[in-house]
Structures are given as structure tokens and as C-alpha cells.
Amino acid sequence: MKDRKTTHFGYQEVPVEEKAGRVAEVFHSVAARYDVMNDLMSGGIHRLWKRFTIELSGARPGQHILDIAGGTGDLTARFSRIVGASGQVVLADINESMLRVGRDRLLDRGVAGNVVPVQADAQYLPFPDNTFDCITIAFGLRNVTDKDLALRSMLRVLKPGGRLLVLEFSKPESKLLEKVYDQYSFRLLPFMGKLVANDADSYRYLAESIRMHPDQETLKQMMADAGFVDCEYHNMTGGIVALHRGIKP
């Protein structure tokens, strides 16, 4: 019998070709209440993580920015203001529901003109080589089936000197914080998911996928292996979240 290649979906092992579909189901399910849950789960701190991400992006007027897994458009809205009319922000997400919610929300907030929503898979970005000055992927990389492939794809579409910023859950620096965080993730998070979005399973997957994501040093090495240089990371909130940055040589 031929062995099927597998990957992780939370704590489960699933065939590689199934993961994208199962992740899609999760995000179809949570899209409508994604923002509310983000605020609830992080106590609003995700706004501060994103604020720091924007600062480290060094975005300027006239630049082209790609916001992968842009979800409901938090980063896109801020980038849109920075790059101005002469720049462009591409809001990309593999998930149709998330992209639709993001696009509608941006329009409701009056963010338009320099924003283009694109449904795209991070592993196979549908853009020419050397297109973007900066790429961000916030809380999205852990859901990608082949992260190495996605990082190489991002490197390809970045301009030389352009930077990639990966904002993602990571490994807490202190053991005590890790224990508290575990209790929170596996007990409180699914409960809140059930209460607010009537979907405990999706939020259990979110907690599991965070644990399966590479830690700070591993992700930094993966970025270097993909071809990025000057790779570095900043731990935030005790390492619960880390912001990795790499430059295309």
C-alpha cells in the first residue's frame, strides 16, 4: 500500500491534501465573529502586536504591500493610510469568507482606492517576481500546509531589499507563563468559542495549531533556509507572540 504524506491539523495527523480544506472549514465557521473573538481572546492586545508590526514594516507612501492571510483587514487598513494614493495594498486570503468579511469591513470604514482584495494561497502567490516592498502575514503562517514552500513563494514576490514580517503565536519564555497560557488555551478558549461563536471545535483547533507551530528559533532558521537574510525576531507579551523579520537579499 502506498504511504500517504501527512501533516498536522492541530494535534491530528491528516493527509497533506486535506489540510487546506479543513483549515478553510474552520475559518468559514469563525469569519463572521472573527474580530469579536480576537478582541475577546487577546483582551484587545492583538491591536498592540499589530501596531508594532506596522512600525517594523517601515512602510512608506508609494510602496506596494502584500498582507497575506489578511483576514478582516486590520493591517491592510493601516497600510492603506500609510502608502497613500500612490501606493497599493493587496489584501490576500485563501479563505473566501474571511476575504469577503475583510473587504466589506474595509469598505464600511471608507478604506478604498488603493486596496485590492485577492483570494490567494500563500504557497503559490499569484504575483510576478519582485513585486512588493513589504509582505506581512499575521496569525496565518501556522495554518499553511507547507510553510517552507510559502516562505519561498513570499521571497520570490518580494523586491530585493523588501522585508517579510511574520506575526504569529509562539513559545512563551517562562515556564510559569506557559502553564497559565496552556490552561487558558485549552480550557477557557474553547469555552469562549462555544459561548460567543457557538463553535468550540474551531477554537480548540486554534489552540492546538498554536502549539504545533515552530518556536521562535526554528521559524527564524526556516526563514534563513528559504533565503531571507538578517532574520531576527521580537518576543511580545512574554513570547506568547513573536514578530519575525527577514530581508530579501
Place this chain on the structure above:
Amino acid sequence: MSDPTYRAGFDAALETAINTALQYDPTTRARLQGLDGKVMALNLTAPKLQCCLCIEGDQVRVRQHWEGDVTTSVSGSAIAFMRLLKDPDATPAALGVSISGSSALLAELQWIMSDLDIDWEAPLAQLVGDIPAHSIGSVLRSASSWLSASLSRAPVAAAETISEEWQLTPPQAQFEAFADDLAELSLATERLEARVRLLQEQFSRREAE
């Protein structure tokens, strides 16, 4: 490096406070628009803090990390910087503040801040209504004016009480005369010391011959 989350929270709170206050002063907002794109880097020594104030349209953004051009860099204590902004006649050197880059931005901000007139009654009126807001505003304005006058008189009044009433220190005129005498004595001593040194050198030379 400290956790960027806390700094981001501090910056966000400061930025919100500044821009919320600016909402109630349209004149200042209009003037700020003339400075769109200008950036002031602050290197505060007490408390130790570095940040950039970026003017975007009629709003101020507070950033801990900035890679673009900086119009003006200011280094000094937070209190000195605030005094510099609030008093158009204050000079950086007198307050121990050092400046690099264009000083025009600082002058513009001094001018804008000296005319800052935030209408605090407007947000209050949204909460409690126009008439109560005006009454509360009048009371607060009177209290502020009394406090400000009292604080400006306080050092003189305290000095008078200590020297005249309690007689713990000599009166100011007597102290100034004493200080002048002391300065004169100090100069005379220095002159005498110089003469003695000269004489010693002359004696040493003669003995050597």
C-alpha cells in the same frame, strides 16, 4: 530590550490622548496640517524614553520605531521639553535641551502650543448636556485660574514667611549684600594667592642664581 507590547500600549494611549484632545481644538488641528510629514525624534533623559512624534495630516502619531527621515531631534528631560513647548520665549540652552536638525519645527510647535485652546466643555456636554457642562467648566476654569495664581505666588510667599515671620533665614537684601561681600573676598583672596605665587617664583629664581 523591554517587551514591545507595553511600549506599544503606552504609545497608543499617549497618541489617543493627544488626538482626542486635538479633536476639540480645530485651530490647532488646522495648523498641524501645515506640518504634515514632519517628524520629531525625542530622546528623553528623565524618564529615559525614546520616541518619534510623526505629524500625519492633523493628527500626531507616537512611534517607538521609525526608519524614515527625522526633521528635528530633541534631547533633554520630559519636563524641560514640555516647558520648551509651552513657553515660546524659552530657549533650549537655558533648559538644558539639545537640538539637532531643523529648529523650525520646534519653533512652529512652540507657536502652536502657546495658542492651544482645547474646548473641554464639548466632550463634557456630550455626556451631561450643555448647561451642566458650562457650569462645571466655569467652576473648573475658576479653580484652575486660582490654582495657577496661587502657585505663581507660592515661592515668594514662602520665602517671606521663612525670613520675615519665622526669621529662620536673613532677609533677601541682607543675604545679597553678604553674597556680594563674599564674592569680593573670594576674588581678593585669589588675587593675593596669585601675588604670593609670583613672589615665590621670583625668590626661587634668585636662589638658583
